[in-house]
Every structure is written in structure tokens, then in C-alpha cells.
Amino acid sequence: MELYAELTRRREQIKQMGGAKAVAKQHQSGKWTARERMEYFFDPGTFNETGMFIKHRQAGFGMAGKEIPAEGVIVGYGKVNGRTVMAAAEDYTSMAGTFGEYHGKKFARAIDLAREMGIPFVGMNDSGGARLQEGIDTLEAYAWLFRSQIRASGVIPQLALLMGPCLGGQAYHPVMQDFVLQCREAGFMGIAGPAFVKTQLGIDIDLQTLSGVEAHAVKSGCTHVVVEDDRDCLDRAKELLQFLPQNNREKPPVTKPGEPSGAVPELDGLVPEHSLEPYDMHEIIRRLVDNGYFFEIMAGFAPNIITGFGRFNGRSTGIVASQPDWMGGVINCDAADKAARFIRCCDLFNIPLVSIHDTPGYMIGPEEDWKGILRHGSKLLFAYIEATVPKISVIVRKSFAGAYLGMCCKDTGADLVFAWPEATVTIVGAETAASIIFAKEIKSAADPEAVRAQRIREYRNLYENPYNAAERGYIDDVIMPSETRQRICAALDLLENKQVTGPWKKYSNITL
Amino acid sequence: MSENNRKTIASPVPGKVAEVKTKPGDQVKRGDLLLIVEAMKMYNRVLTPYDGVVREVAVSAGQKVNTSDPLVVIEV
Numbered sequence: 001m002e003l004y005a006e007l008t009r010r011r012e013q014i015k016q017m018g019g020a021k022a023v024a025k026q027h028q029s030g031k032w033t034a035r036e037r038m039e040y041f042f043d044p045g046t047f048n049e050t051g052m053f054i055k056h057r058q059a060g061f062g063m064a065g066k067e068i069p070a071e072g073v074i075v076g077y078g079k080v081n082g083r084t085v086m087a088a089a090e091d092y093t094s095m096a097g098t099f100g101e102y103h104g105k106k107f108a109r110a111i112d113l114a115r116e117m118g119i120p121f122v123g124m125n126d127s128g129g130a131r132l133q134e135g136i137d138t139l140e141a142y143a144w145l146f147r148s149q150i151r152a153s154g155v156i157p158q159l160a161l162l163m164g165p166c167l168g169g170q171a172y173h174p175v176m177q178d179f180v181l182q183c184r185e186a187g188f189m190g191i192a193g194p195a196f197v198k199t200q201l202g203i204d205i206d207l208q209t210l211s212g213v214e215a216h217a218v219k220s221g222c223t224h225v226v227v228e229d230d231r232d233c234l235d236r237a238k239e240l241l242q243f244l245p246q247n248n249r250e251k252p253p254v255t256k257p258g259e260p261s262g263a264v265p266e267l268d269g270l271v272p273e274h275s276l277e278p279y280d281m282h283e284i285i286r287r288l289v290d291n292g293y294f295f296e297i298m299a300g301f302a303p304n305i306i307t308g309f310g311r312f313n314g315r316s317t318g319i320v321a322s323q324p325d326w327m328g329g330v331i332n333c334d335a336a337d338k339a340a341r342f343i344r345c346c347d348l349f350n351i352p353l354v355s356i357h358d359t360p361g362y363m364i365g366p367e368e369d370w371k372g373i374l375r376h377g378s379k380l381l382f383a384y385i386e387a388t389v390p391k392i393s394v395i396v397r398k399s400f401a402g403a404y405l406g407m408c409c410k411d412t413g414a415d416l417v418f419a420w421p422e423a424t425v426t427i428v429g430a431e432t433a434a435s436i437i438f439a440k441e442i443k444s445a446a447d448p449e450a451v452r453a454q455r456i457r458e459y460r461n462l463y464e465n466p467y468n469a470a471e472r473g474y475i476d477d478v479i480m481p482s483e484t485r486q487r488i489c490a491a492l493d494l495l496e497n498k499q500v501t502g503p504w505k506k507y508s509n510i511t512l
Numbered sequence: 513m514s515e516n517n518r519k520t521i522a523s524p525v526p527g528k529v530a531e532v533k534t535k536p537g538d539q540v541k542r543g544d545l546l547l548i549v550e551a552m553k554m555y556n557r558v559l560t561p562y563d564g565v566v567r568e569v570a571v572s573a574g575q576k577v578n579t580s581d582p583l584v585v586i587e588v
Contacts, residue, residue, distance in 0.1 A: 275553070276550065276553065276554055276555045277555060278554065278555055278556070278557060324554065325557075327524060327525055327551075327552075327554075327556060328525075328551065328552055328553070328554025328555070328556055329554070330525075330551075330552045330554070360552040360553040360554050361552060361553075363552065364552070365526055367526075367579060398553070400553070429553055
């Protein structure tokens with residue numbers, strides 16, 4: 001029938017995207033096309049495209065009659081690991097995937113639908129930026145996109161896959177999603193590209209240095225996961241979705257436990273006894289989680305705190321841990337920002353939190369104080385105190401002063417606090433404490449050094465252990481390191497149906 | 513020797529040099545321990561990000577250092 005043939009012809013035309021030449025160019029630059037990405041991302045045969053025939057309505061500046069297949073962005077839904085997901089993939093082969101009025105409308109509608117249906121949204125960014133020919137129509141379309149994604153923020157998980165360029169105001173789109181995955185060679189984002197930086201500021205800088213993975217996974221903290229290429233990016237996105245629920249009214253899927261929640265003897269004696277000695281916290285995390293599998297988030301930014309997902313008995317769990325191997329695990333502005341956002345993300349999506357303390361404190365000194373350590377450091381307090389998900393803390397060695405509160409202690413939100421025998425929980429180190437409390441006595445003593453040493457010993461014996469806090473009930477139990485996995489698994493069982501109701505308010509005035 | 517071949521390793525934190533683990537003339541490989549800076553009740557290991565030869569050790573044990581103070585110069 002002619003009508004059917006017409007449909008087939010139209011569909012096939014659009015599926016050619018920008019044409020053979022443009023597709024070849026996309027492949028030459030090491031990238032897949034938008035359609036190839038969608039095909040790989042969704043379970044075979046489950047992708048349903050919507051808005052294929054959407055077309056711009058512009059006439060100015062050479063736009064009249066210009067064919068831009070699917071308006072440069074492919075949108076649709078399907079199954080990922082058997083669960084329904086909405087996705088949009090920008091098509092760089094069609095007018096460089098530029099963002100115009102109807103391109104924006106497709107994007108925003110996809111997010112609205114995902115929010116209403118309570119399913120995750122995944123955006124694949126690969127665009128030459130704003131379609132300047134369209135003027136205000138393009139500009140306003142950014143507002144549609146931002147409004148849709150922010151209204152969906154906290155309702156459904158949103159993942160940004162940075163698989164090509166995303167420069168200019170458009171780059172607010174990926175960073176405002178829950179997680180940004182950036183391709184090592186091809187993914188770029190930034191408020192302006194090198195050409196604009198050159199003309200406006202006179203600075204010569206190449207695209208990779210200005211907007212690549214080093215810029216965002218290490219320096220700016222905008223990227224959560226660095227991936228190698230398109231295949232790796234889509235694989236990691238699928239993995240990440242497995243840790244997340246479909247929406248904020250659900251719990252994340254429970255996978256089959258990979259191993260029994262038994263004792264882990266290798267943890268005993270793992271932490272160096274000398275409290276100044278660094279070690280790699282990943283060694284502890286890998287021994288605690290199911291199958292030793294830890295999906296790290298923001299590994300390259302503020303490595304003095306570790307954030308990421310693991311499972312306990314199949315249950316998706318957010319882990320926040322000090323990293324003694326990097327600046328001694330001290331909490332500075334960047335570490336606090338990184339952890340606070342992660343904690344709030346877990347809380348939004350009903351993911352329990354395990355916090356592992358081994359930190360000497362918040363970073364002091366003019367540099368951090370002037371950068372606003374008080375303002376940034378307090379985000380951790382807001383995040384932990386307000387989070388209503390199950391919260392378990394494990395103090396493996398040092399937990400001093402403000403950092404004891406900032407890493408989640410009993411009364412900054414922990415439902416259960418465990419400490420290892422190596423733990424020292426106190427407001428200040430013995431040397432500092434003794435020299436302040438007994439300053440006069442030490443100064444006037446016949447042998448000041450002997451008195452000082454004596455007072456330090458006393459303070460240490462009384463406070464530098466887990467028992468003083470356990471006597472007050474601030475530590476629920478002192479446990480062998482080898483018991484930790486069992487105890488966390490049992491605690492998560494206990495906390496499974498935790499319910500918390502707070503006072504009514506719009507939201508807290510968090511120290512942004 | 514050109515300036516570009518000389519790489520300066522700076523202190524990552526303000527603190528006190530606890531121990532110097534290298535001396536001029538040492539052949540070092542990326543990841544080798546150069547010295548330890550004690551700060552905030554922790555030993556911070558300063559590792560070399562470069563392969564090369566140590567040309568200069570600018571600090572000694574017990575010395576106070578600030579963030580970005582030069583510690584070691586390596587010829588790569």
C-alpha cells in the first residue's frame with residue numbers, strides 16, 4: 001500500500017541521520033552515532049523511538065527548508081537490564097547536533113515524561129552547541145530543558161553521558177543531572193570553548209586542557225566517572241543504574257548476594273597501629289562489600305574522601321570513607337562538597353549510607369579558612385543530619401573533633417555506630433589537650449617535660465580509645481574488624497523499614 | 513640541562529618534614545617515596561610523579577613547610 005510505503009520511506013530517510021559522509025566522519029573521530037549508541041544501550045529489540053518526525057520551523061539565516069533528521073536528537077524509551085529507561089541522544093551528524101527550539105522541546109518533553117512515569121532519564125551529549133540561527137527560540141528552549149530537569153531532580157535518577165562536546169550554557173545540562181560520565185578522548189564540557197576564551201580573555205588554551213577529563217574529574221569536580229569510549233561509557237551507565245531505584249518512591253533493586261555475610265579475617269590487623277601511618281582505605285572497602293565490587297564516584301577529585309556504591313547482601317549502599325592515603329584523610333572544602341552531594345543523592349534515592357571514619361579533622365589554616373571551610377564543611381552536617389535513609393558509621397581509627405561530627409556520629413544522624421579496637425574518638429589529640437589544660441602547671445613545674453609527658457599519657461589513656469564514647473552510648477558496639485561486614489549486613493536488615501518524619505519546612509537553608 | 517627537565521616537587525600540605533627519604537644523585541622511579549610531611553596528625557607521603565635523578569633536596573627533617581613550598585628537584 002502506498003501509505004505504508006510512504007511511512008517506510010520517511011523513516012528510512014530519517015534513520016540515515018546526517019548522511020553517509022557525516023556518519024563516516026563521526027566514526028573517524030572514534031565515536032558511535034546516536035543511533036548506534038541507543039542500540040547498544042537498550043536491551044535488544046526494546047527501543048521505542050518518539051518524535052522522530054519533529055522538525056524545526058525556522059526560515060531565517062539559511063534555515064528555510066533545511067532538513068535536520070529527528071531535529072538532531074534521538075529520543076525514546078526501552079529496557080535496560082529489564083527496567084524501563086528514557087533516553088535522548090544528540091546526533092552530531094545532523095547539523096552538528098546543534099540545540100534549537102524543537103531539539104530542546106524533544107529533550108525537555110522526554111525528561112517530563114520520564115518524571116511523570118517515574119523512570120530514569122539518560123542523556124547522551126554530543127552537540128556543537130546552540131543553534132544561533134534561531135535566536136531567542138534557542139535561548140528559551142534552554143530554559144525548558146533546565147526547568148524540566150530540575151523539576152525531575154530528586155524524583156528520578158538522571159545520568160549525563162558526555163560523549164562529545166557540550167560547550168556554553170548548554171553545559172549546565174549535564175552538570176545538573178545526578179551523575180556525569182565523561183569519555184576520556186571525546187567528552188568536553190565548559191562554559192565556553194577555547195575560541196571564545198581566546199577572543200574574550202586572550203588566553204591560549206586547547207580544548208582537552210580547558211574542557212577535558214583532567215579539567216572536570218580532577219580540578220572542577222563536575223565529572224563523576226571517567227570512561228574510555230562509547231562502549232565503556234554505556235556499560236558503566238548501565239552498571240550505575242543497577243545501584244539506583246527507578247524513582248524516589250522505590251528502593252534500589254536487590255541483587256542476589258554474591259557471597260555469605262561471614263567474617264572477614266583479613267581485616268584484623270589491616271590498619272597500621274601507629275596512628276600517623278597512612279594506608280589505602282580502598283583495601284578496607286573492597287573487603288567489606290559483596291564480591292569486593294566498589295563503584296567509585298569522583299575518584300579523581302578530593303581523593304582524601306572516598307565516595308561510591310557497593311552492596312551488602314545484595315543491597316545497594318552508598319559508602320563515604322576517609323582516605324588516610326591522601327592528605328591523611330583530612331576534610332577540606334572540596335572533600336566536604338563531594339561527600340555532601342553524594343550523601344544527599346543517596347538520601348533522595350533511598351540508598352542506605354555506610355560512613356567509615358579515619359580522619360584527623362577538618363583542614364585548618366588560612367588557605368582553607370578563607371576558602372570557606374566553615375561554609376563548605378557544614379554541608380556534611382546538613383547532609384547527614386537531614387538524610388532519612390539508614391545510616392551506619394564505622395570508626396576504624398581516628399575520628400577527631402569536628403570531623404567526628406562531620407563524618408556522621410551518633411547524634412549527627414547515625415542509627416548505629418561501630419568502632420574498631422584501634423579507634424580513638426576524642427575532641428583533640430592528647431598532646432594538644434594536655435598542653436592547653438595543664439599549660440600553667442607544665443610551665444611552673446620543676447621538670448616541665450616530665451609533667452607534660454605525664455599529662456599527655458593520662459589524657460591518652462582516658463580518651464584515646466573507643467571505650468569512653470561507648471560508655472556514654474555514642475558508640476553502639478566495639479567490634480573486631482573481621483566482624484564488620486556481618487554487623488553492617490545485620491544493621492541494614494534492622495534498618496530496612498526505617499521511617500523518619502521531620503518538622504514541616506520548604507527546605508533547610510543549607511550553606512551553599 | 514634545560515629548565516624544562518627540572519621538575520620541582522612541592523609540599524601538598526602545610527606541616528613539618530618528618531623524614532627525608534632521598535638525597536641528591538638518587539635515581540628515582542615514578543611512585544617512589546621522597547619524603548614524609550607530618551601535618552594534621554598524619555604522615556603524608558610525598559611520592560615522585562616522575563622518573564629521574566634527584567638534583568636537589570630543599571628541606572631537612574624537622575623543618576616547617578607551607579603548601580607549594582619546593583621540597584625536591586628532579587631531573588627527568
